[in-house]
Amino acid sequence: MNRSRLAIAGGKPVRTKPLPLEFPGIHHMDQREVDAAVRVLRSRSLFRYYGIALQKEVEKLEAELARFFRVKYTIAVSSGTGALQVALSALGVGPGQEIIVPAYSWVSVAAAVVNQGAIPVLADIDDTFCLNPAEVEKCITPKTRGIILVHMSGAPGNVKEVLKIARKQRLFLLEDCAQCNGGSVGGQKVGTFGDMGIFSFQMNKNITAGEGGCVVTNDARLYRRAFAVHDLGFARDQNGRLIMNDPDLCLWGKGYRLDEVRAAILRVQLKKLPSIIERMHASKYRIRTALEKFPQVQLRKIIDKKGDTGSFLIITYHDAETAKKINLALRAEGIVTSSQGISNILMTDWGLHLYYNIPSLVNQTSVDGRGFPWTLAENAGLARDYHKGACLVADSLFERSMLIAVPSCLSEKDEDDIIRAFDKVLSALLLARTSIAAA
Numbered sequence: 001m002n003r004s005r006l007a008i009a010g011g012k013p014v015r016t017k018p019l020p021l022e023f024p025g026i027h028h029m030d031q032r033e034v035d036a037a038v039r040v041l042r043s044r045s046l047f048r049y050y051g052i053a054l055q056k057e058v059e060k061l062e063a064e065l066a067r068f069f070r071v072k073y074t075i076a077v078s079s080g081t082g083a084l085q086v087a088l089s090a091l092g093v094g095p096g097q098e099i100i101v102p103a104y105s106w107v108s109v110a111a112a113v114v115n116q117g118a119i120p121v122l123a124d125i126d127d128t129f130c131l132n133p134a135e136v137e138k139c140i141t142p143k144t145r146g147i148i149l150v151h152m153s154g155a156p157g158n159v160k161e162v163l164k165i166a167r168k169q170r171l172f173l174l175e176d177c178a179q180c181n182g183g184s185v186g187g188q189k190v191g192t193f194g195d196m197g198i199f200s201f202q203m204n205k206n207i208t209a210g211e212g213g214c215v216v217t218n219d220a221r222l223y224r225r226a227f228a229v230h231d232l233g234f235a236r237d238q239n240g241r242l243i244m245n246d247p248d249l250c251l252w253g254k255g256y257r258l259d260e261v262r263a264a265i266l267r268v269q270l271k272k273l274p275s276i277i278e279r280m281h282a283s284k285y286r287i288r289t290a291l292e293k294f295p296q297v298q299l300r301k302i303i304d305k306k307g308d309t310g311s312f313l314i315i316t317y318h319d320a321e322t323a324k325k326i327n328l329a330l331r332a333e334g335i336v337t338s339s340q341g342i343s344n345i346l347m348t349d350w351g352l353h354l355y356y357n358i359p360s361l362v363n364q365t366s367v368d369g370r371g372f373p374w375t376l377a378e379n380a381g382l383a384r385d386y387h388k389g390a391c392l393v394a395d396s397l398f399e400r401s402m403l404i405a406v407p408s409c410l411s412e413k414d415e416d417d418i419i420r421a422f423d424k425v426l427s428a429l430l431l432a433r434t435s436i437a438a439a
Helices: 029-042 057-069 079-089 107-115 133-139 161-171 220-230 259-289 321-333 390-402 412-438
Strands: 073-077 097-103 121-125 144-150 174-176 198-201 213-217 314-317 400-406
Touching: 029 259, 057 073, 057 097, 057 213, 057 259, 073 079, 073 220, 079 174, 079 198, 079 213, 097 107, 097 133, 107 121, 107 144, 121 133, 121 174, 133 161, 144 161, 161 174, 213 220, 259 314, 259 412, 321 390, 321 400, 321 412, 390 400
Parallel strands: 097 121, 097 144, 144 174, 174 198
Antiparallel strands: 073 213, 198 213, 314 400
């Protein structure tokens, strides 16, 4: 067989061994995380507020996160989804309010808004694959209470422009940094521009304890309200006692407290975050630079290259047919992971990250069977259409784009294979088009 012949046409594939699974933080786990977890287990004190020999791991993690993000207040919680709920509760989100969310995010974003009794309003994206500031402005009504900007697929969104709109319209800005932990714009960490920011430490994220999250803010009142919500519904004083005489801090708790074991693991992972990002960033930009020579490739717009964590590479083509053809050809060349991994996929296969793939949102379903929150009197006239076609730019980008995960452990050979596979497939496509044009 001819080595230059595409594997999809019977040629020899570039590689036969699957690429590493994405899971950035997992690839950097070692004995240090094991020792941290064992230390807490031996203490027999797994709860953050009391125990036989309290280790104060959650408290220490919160202090270390605050220093890392250069922010005044942090609250460690049990998941990124929990962080969204805690933040929206602290911000006072409820029925009769509209919250602007991006067409490209994760199901938890819309779910958090709905669970507060408010109405999510979709705003389109641009070639950053994050919120388009111009589209955000179009979505604002007298019922709009705030904006959730999601820094998607490892790279920051246009947070400075969205913040200007939020301040001008007196709306809150909540940054969802679940997929961009450690990212920055102009040297400032994402999550610290708006009123509040949230992070996730779930298995797929830049650092992980399997599950977990945190809320960050520079606003003392929002911090105390968020702390109350993540706990029993009341803030605590410096001695850990519940504050029950302040109406603004007497809320309803959601019980999203983080445990001491995961906090101990995350303290180790946090120290490794800069090196994890460095590995992903270097791999991504080596591959990305190699792709710049191909005219049929449009690479995602990056707001701040230095602040890109590098965990994903998004490539857009002229039309959906070309994207599918290249995707299948690359997969045949071995640019895939094992079956449980997600890499080198068409974005239309990206599941609950796409607004129209969320049946509960599209069909406006509810847990009570009576249409909550869509049928609430406070939300009369606020219901929106979430079917495909609601965000045309996003729809087009999804159909024409591929997403490749960039693991934090790619070897030079792995990178070489990815580059060689692209070179082989894209060169063949360009040659075919040249031949057609000449004929």
